[in-house]
Amino acid sequence: MSLSFAFEISMWLTSACAVLLAGWLLLQGQRQAAMPALAGFAAMMALWCSGHIAILHQLPQLGVALVLANPLMPMFFLHFALQFTARHQPRWLLPLLYSLTLLVMLVSWLAPGGAVKQTAGFDGFFVFTGVGWFNLLYTVVLGIAAHAVLWQGWRQHSGNKRRSIVAMFLAGGWGLLLATSFVFPSLGLSWYPYPMLLLPSYLLLLVYGVVRYQVLAINAFANKALLWLAMLLLVLALMALLSALLGQLGMQALAAVPASQLWLYSALVLLLSAAGYRPLATLARRLIYPGLTLSESLLAQWRSRLQQCTDWQQLSSLASQLLSEQLRQQVTVTLPLAGRSSTTLNICCQRDNNGWHYELQGWDDVTPGYRLQGEIFAQLLLASCNSLEQSLQLATAERKRLDQQHLVELGALSAAMAHELRNPLNIIAMASASTSAEVRGHIQQQLKRADRLIADLLSYSGQLQLHCTDVAVKALVYSVISQQDWHGVACRVELPDDLSVYADSYRLQQVLINLLDNALAFCRNQPGAEICLQSRRQQHKVWLYVHNNGPAIDAAQQASLFQPFVSKRAGGSGLGLAIVRRIMQAHGGEVKHRTDLGWPVSFELEFNSPQEAKHD
Known part of the structure; x- marks a missing residue:
């Protein structure tokens, strides 16, 4: 494999990863305000790499124009840093910086600020000329400003956000190490930019370091990305082994195919497989389970609404409503203390010594897609039943504790009242002996009434x-x-x-x-x-x-x-x-x-x- 071809593969991988990440980050922008700016950074990285690919394919004017657009990369990153660290800035600052960045790019294009020359390993490679050096200087200044904002954010924040900023600095150091080789030809050094072969890792590490502590889904994405990368390396190793064995097996025509082409075809097949996996899996699921329309957002909505129920009747009614709306036919859910129904489709949830379990009643004649939705919904329902049961038990225990505490306090208060009240009542009774019979009778009647009130209070509050x-x-x-x-x-x-x-x-x-x-x-x-x-x-x-x-x-x-x-x-x-x-x-x-x-x-x-x- 030629050094030029290795460089092209690196640029293609970086560009493809950047485009995928930019699209994903735009979707995440609905929940994370700073993500669209980071998506812009990834998109510009893809265009910058595409510029190098265009130069390798004898399109120098397009390639130089795309490479000279590099100030937009740190500009988007500065925008992201300001939003990520919640830094307050004048409303005119970002529009001004974007306008200045576009002006620098325009001047660099018109001057022009770059050219293509032969260097080690390349028939043509980008070099800065004239005003292009100002383009590079402006790009460096924007990068320094973005990292200064992050530094201030690191001093002000704590927890996951501070960890994210540390990860960004580490990824930035790695990116700086890789980017230094990009300017070798511009400085007159005929050195091959070996560090740029690792450029795909820079974008992945940077984005992962930014969002791994902020967006949980990126961890699952990174897990899949590492899996596909491992598969790619395995395929490349297998192709190298196959190329070596074909000649020994007498297949001279296949053995004559350059290893670089075999690797390229294998990588493309793997990338196509990765891109087509989800649509093909969706198509297969629809063929096997017709009518299945579940999604992660729908499951999250079901789970959230079911968890809000406070009694069995409410949980039963809401579960019946949600599944009936999804399947467009009447479905009932039978829960403890919630009554029963004779509807054709029924989900019966019960509890025994082994915990909660469910039974689908009357689902034998429905389509596989509908039955799968019923199974998945029943699993969510069991979790809600378990949660509701625990909540009710805790509420009952707390109510009993408060009642018991109230009775203890009331009993102690009543005993103290009886002791304090009966002594003066006895004194009043003795003092009434010296009064007239009519007055004494009234006093004795009221004393009996007071004694009865005390006795009632003790009877109610005592154990x-x-x-x-x-x-x-x-x-x-x-x-x-x-x-x-x-x-x-x-x-x-x-x-x-x-x-x-x-x-x-x-x-x-x-x-x-x-x-x-x-x-x-x-x-x-x-x-x-x-x-x-x-x-x-x-x-x-x-x-x-x-x-x-x-x-x-x-x-x-x-x-x-x-x-x-x-x-x-x-x-x-x-x-x-x-x-x-x-x-x-x-x-x-x-x-x-x-x-x-x-x-x-x-x-x-x-x-x-x-x-x-x-x-x-």
């Missing part, structure tokens, strides 16, 4: 420790009834004698007292006032009902009926029903307000049967 036994409900009810003031209110007890529940007798008595107190407060002084206690048994459940014919509860108040400190009862603490709910939940039961049982007001207490409760 519930249950001591459960089989409780005969009817006997307990009559015990509670005997403690109430039933003046003017009728009470009916319709409970079977053998009815029992597994509960804490003291806490169940507290539940009944609170419900009866509430009922009496609203029924008393009302004509025909009546309270009725009933029950119902079914399999492993027992229900107790406390009815009264007092005024119905407003619909607006029913939603907050069991919330603490919500009460319409005069003198009430607002904790009675909240205490009832807390005690019932501690027993594994529930309390509900009912309006469909034939009474204006009904409260339903749900218990497990004694056998079931003991088992739990």
Whole structure:
């Protein structure tokens, strides 16, 4: 291989890589503001190399013009450096510099500023003449200015951006070493520019050093570039070996082909393979999977939207919507707690001890392309299910922690309040003994009310420790009834004698007292006032009902009926029903307000049967 041919191969590789990188960087410019300027630098590098190729192919005027356009390379790089380091500059600075650069180029073309002469290894090579030296000086000044901007950026920034600037300086030093050989013929030195054979590495190292810390995709691009470069070197080695063996095998015609041509043809075939790989792969995928229209941006959009869901129903609905829009036919997604559907196409995601898995139901008759999209979407959906599950678990754990912390704080506060309040109340009670009977009666009534408020607060905020036994409900009810003031209110007890529940007798008595107190407060002084206690048994459940014919509860108040400190009862603490709910939940039961049982007001207490409760 001649030295001239080796130089041409280097220029072709540099130019091809520069064009590919310029196009890719322009696409990245939508997300990185500085990338278009760097793309301009790569494009000018391609044109500069094309100028040398034109000179080798006996096109001196075109070649000299392209080489003399070299000031645009550092100009684009200076533009990039200003944007990359976020340096503020006057709005007129860049237009002025670009105008001056174009003027220098124009003067160099008209003068002219370059010529072609014979030198070591070349029949013709570019040399600077006359005003061309000013062109070179201007190019060097722009390069120094760009690196000065980067130096200032290195001092101001940190992290990945600072690493990128260091990488640029290292690549710049390598490029300077390679570029010095370009001016050998212009200085009258008849030396072959061996360093320029490595020029393709300069552009790759520079661009990779700039963006490897800023654009993640360039790392994947560099990985592919290194793979293709390794394949190219392997093909060149194989061609050299084949050329040596052909003569030994008697194939004189093939052995007579110059090795440089074999290498050139092999390199071109490999480059064509690299260029055609993606289109051919896309064509093959469309033939095998007709209807497949997935893209990286679509997958990223799906992943982002699915990750934003906060509950299973929302995730199920959104997943169904996204895949239905993509396939243009109705698809449903079945998730835990999100319901089921009978639609033809369904993705069912479930969780077992081995983690999340999916099943495509009704996809047997769809095209392979549609099924592949369903498989890929299901994989994204599993990741979203796992993420949502973890988020809900963390939210539940955090809510429980806060609730527990709140109860501990409230319990401590309530105990302190009880201690601080009951002492002055006892003093007031003792002091009331010396007052008149009427005044003493009023004082004692208010003291009982204050004591009840304190007791309710302690009951709601304190820790519930249950001591459960089989409780005969009817006997307990009559015990509670005997403690109430039933003046003017009728009470009916319709409970079977053998009815029992597994509960804490003291806490169940507290539940009944609170419900009866509430009922009496609203029924008393009302004509025909009546309270009725009933029950119902079914399999492993027992229900107790406390009815009264007092005024119905407003619909607006029913939603907050069991919330603490919500009460319409005069003198009430607002904790009675909240205490009832807390005690019932501690027993594994529930309390509900009912309006469909034939009474204006009904409260339903749900218990497990004694056998079931003991088992739990």
